[in-house]
Amino acid sequence: MLLGCIGDDFTGSSDLGNTLVKAGMRTVQYSGTPTHPADPSVEAGIVALKSRSIPASEAVRQSLQALDWLRDQGCRQILFKYCSTFDSTPAGNIGPVSEALADALGADRVIFCPAFPGTGRTIYQGHLFVADRLLSDSGMEHHPLTPMTDPDLRRWLGLQTVRAVGHLPAAAVWQGSDAALARLEAEAEAGRPFVIADAIRDQDLLTLGRAVANLPLITGGSGIALGLPDNFRTQGLLNLATPSWRGEAGPVAALSGSCSRATRAQVAHHVASGAPALEIDAEAVLAGRTTAEDAATWALAQPGLPLVYSSADPEAVRQVQDRHGATEVATRLDAFFAATARLLVAGGVTRLITAGGETSGAVVEGLELSTLEIGPEIDPGVPAMRAGERLVLALKSGNFGAENFFAKAAVMLEAGT
Template identity: 80%
Template sequence: MLLGCIGDDFTGSSDLGNTLVKAGMRAVQYAGTPAAPAAPEVEAGIVALKSRSLPRAEAVRLSLEALDWLHAQGCRQFLFKYCSTFDSTPEGNIGPVAEALADALGTDRVIFCPAFPAAGRMVFQGHLFVGNRLLSESGMENHPLTPMTDPDLRRWLARQTARGVGHLPADAVWAGAAAARARLDAEVQAGRGLVVADAIRDQDLVTLGQAVADLPLLTGGSGIALGLPGNFRAQGLLSAEGPRWRGQAGPAAVLSGSCSRATRRQVAHHVAGGAPALEIDPEAVLAGRASARQAADWALAQYGLPLVYSSADPEAVRAVQARHGTGTVAARLEAFVAETARLLVAGGVTRLITAGGETSGAVVEGLGLASLEIGPEIDPGVPAIRAGRDLVLALKSGNFGAEDFFAKAAACLEGAGVPA
């Protein structure tokens, strides 16, 4: 294994796998830290954790455990992957995990770059933009678990860490890898070893990848990996044969728990098109009036592509959380989704599409999936995934995907438009 990756959620980890596979690396995503060694043909291993919203001490512990396993696989470089909207609270977990990994690897410099231009995420002057809006005006300020209220990543990261926070500006990146390395050196010498890097184009991310080719650790969204396969290829370390994909026939279903604007548009598009859809009332789940068995039985009885969703307006979500507690609501809904997924697969579903990081994590854990083969891209940042001989998945981050994503994903998972 060449590249060892630690993701703080499941959808972001598959997003990273998508980037690496497109660049020709053989990538496998693991649900948590494996107990056994990786297969010898794996070039990039991605340990997907559900650590984004955990207490910081637990997130650090799990991340260091993943690092130890990846190190034992022979990895030459490590990447801590988090969301392209830098999802975190003022207490963490991005900063604390990155610091702990840096300490374990003995490095005095780490770049932070969640940019992903293909999905509209750009960093300029240390500020994160989503499309043409600042992060704090993008809808992420309403996230139920990690509301992002400050677009200045330097300020946000400084609240989470003990080390100094610096900046690698766009003009240094545009000047090339050598100039970017020189600016990084200057920031470290000034006592600012955690460096937020600007990037507004894919080429900027490739330049940054080249600039940190010799560093043990980097952090960011999936875009920061754009330049890494080329580094390994230049050393003659990559296999000439890329990964292959085969589609999967059989029934499909969608489970959606994200409240993001993108997912709510996808739900509305699906419903408007006349596809079968069942809205789940969180209050009914909490009161025991709605069960996973009822939802699964409904979906299995439908023709077409059934959607089971709880993707409500953020105000409605906050109202339910205020009445019952954020942790209680999240735990009950995730348990509902996990059990629904188990029943759907047991009932014959072979193509399962999920929307939302917490929802996707609950499904992967509920199905007891250990490793996932990363396949072709469905939409920017979202690959098809094979989870077993007869099960394929699309694990979509809430903010990703076009309006017709659900139907597009179902077709791709079946093999439509994918070279044999």
């Protein structure tokens, strides 16, 4: 294994896998830290954790455990992958995990770059934009677990770390990889070893990828991985064979727990198209009036692509959280979707689509899926994935995908090579 990756959620990890596969690396995603060695043919291994919103100390523990396993597989470089909207709170978890990994690897300069231009995430002057809006005006300020209220990544990361935070401006990136590396080193020598890097184009990410070729630790969104495979390719380390993909026929279903603008638009499109859809009321789940058995029985009886969703307006979500507590609501809904997924697969579903990082993580854990082979891209940031002989999946981050994503994913998951 050449590149070892640690993802702080499951959809973000598959997003990263999508980037690496398109760039020619044989990539496998692992659900949690494996207890056995990797297949020797794997070139990039992604340990997907559900660590974005848990206590920082536990996120650090899990990440270091993943690091130990990846180093045992011979990885030459480590990438800590987090969301392209830098999802975190002032207490973490991006900063504490990055500091722990840097300490373990002896990394004295570390780049932070969540940019993903293909989905509208760009960084300029250290500020994160979503399309033409600052992060704090993009809808992410209403996220139920990690509300992003400050677009200045230097300031936001600085709240989470002991190390000082510097800046690698676009002007240096546009001068090429040597200039970018020189600025990164200058920031570290000035006492700012954690460096937010500007990137507004894929070309910027390729430049940054070349600049960090020899660094032990990189952090960022999936976009920062665009240029990493070429670093290994130029050393003659990559297998040039193209990975194949095999779709799966059979029943399909979709589960959505995301409240993002993009997912709510996708749900609305699905409903407007006349496709079967079942809205789940969080209060009914908490009270036991709606169960996973109810949802699965309904879905298995529907033709076409049934969608079970709890993607409510942020204000409605906030009201439920105020009454029951955010942690309790999230825990119960995650358990509901995990149980629903188990019943759907037991009932014959072979193509499963999930929307939302927390929901997807709960489903993967609930199904006890240990290894996911990354397949072709469905939409930017979302690949098809295979989990064994008879199950294929699409794990979608809440913010990703076109309005017709659910229908598009169902077709892709069935398609051949």
